[in-house]
Amino acid sequence: MENVEQGKSLIKEVIDQKISPYQWMVILLCFIIALFDGFDTQAIAFTAPALLEHFNLQPGALAPILTAGIVGMTVGAMLLGLLGDKLGRRKTLLFCTAIFSSATLLTAFVGNVEQIFILRVIAGLGMGGATPVLLALAAEYSPQRFKGTVTTGVLLALPAGAMFGGLLAAKMLPVVGWQGIYMIGGVLPLVLLIVLYFVLPESLEYMAQKNSVSNVATIQKILNKISPKAVSFTQADLITANPADQSKAKLSILFQNGLARTTAGVWGTYFFNWIAWFML
Structure with a gap:
């Protein structure tokens, strides 16, 4: 970790x-x-x-x-x-x-x-x-x-x-x-x-x-392009979590932990925005 x-x-x-x-x-x-x-x-x-x-x-x-x-x-x-x-x-x-x-x-x-x-x-x-x-x-x-x-x-x-x-x-x-x-x-x-x-x-x-x-x-090459003073990045710094430690992204996550209302709101806004755009 x-x-x-x-x-x-x-x-x-x-x-x-x-x-x-x-x-x-x-x-x-x-x-x-x-x-x-x-x-x-x-x-x-x-x-x-x-x-x-x-x-x-x-x-x-x-x-x-x-x-x-x-x-x-x-x-x-x-x-x-x-x-x-x-x-x-x-x-x-x-x-x-x-x-x-x-x-x-x-x-x-x-x-x-x-x-x-x-x-x-x-x-x-x-x-x-x-x-x-x-x-x-x-x-x-x-x-x-x-x-x-x-x-x-x-x-x-x-x-x-x-x-x-x-x-x-x-x-x-x-x-x-x-x-x-x-x-x-x-x-x-x-x-x-x-x-x-x-x-x-x-x-x-x-x-x-x-x-x-x-x-x-x-x-390291990209970090150097972003900042000449970029810190040194080594293989030890890579994310090496085991597959067991990685949670798979699932659609249901968007409706858990109090996110259901926000998810519905974002989807609704995006949906009606596209309707307005294409109708126009």
């Missing part, structure tokens, strides 16, 4: 110092991912009138396609979001970004609405999975006193991306067509994906849970 607490405290000590340019970089990258996430989430709404005209459809014909993305996001948030704890925040975020950007780009080349439906489900999986992971990563690299502000700021990138997309579509749709909107929504995050591959770090908390020499070196 002493090593557990020591490892946690050493990382927390560095993270909780004055926020560094490196930490701002991680937060900004998460913000940009959320921007593209929000843009691609609402891409179908921007292009709906053009799609109706292109495929000669009745207005109601797009209802399944509009719903497909929401269903995909719901499933993605529940399933792919959990991969962050299994595979690491970085790998999961790269995977989810690759999914929604690729599916969005491929939408520009579809030949029928059935293909759009499938691609919107796939894109939704990536978009839904990316959101909780990028919020967690941004929060982990934020000092304790700024976590709430950072999380809120990054989360606001989702509607900001949707609003920016609406303005962009109004100007560019007559020029590039509906296909161009999906190309923009697919190519730009794919370019960002290359940047993320080289500069986005893994979660320090995740690496600290894995007892390996390589993780020690990586943690």
